[in-house]
Amino acid sequence: MSFNLNRINPNQTQVFFHDGRFETLTNEELEDFLLQMGLSDVQESLEQDATE
Template sequence: KVTLKRGAKTMSFNLNRINPNQTQVFFHDGRLETMTNEELEEFLLQMGLSDVNGALEQNLIE
């Protein structure tokens, strides 16, 4: 679970790797998106969380 707080806005989401090139992003407002590695990397960079993507990749290798 990842929770981001920017000012008055809070965004929470869970990440679930479903195969080596796709991750499901479950937002706590009910939305679900399936993203490729490239889309996920861009999303995480926009959120300021580039380290999370590296951790996901490391978990796949292990």
């Protein structure tokens, strides 16, 4: 499944799927989503971006 992430504020990220769907997730929901996708390293990068 292909998707792009867009941080919209410190506690929310939009996930855009390539089939046109999107979801707005809290940090906790995003962490669960990324774990399901096997991409837990991405969350650390997003947290670093949010603090800069």
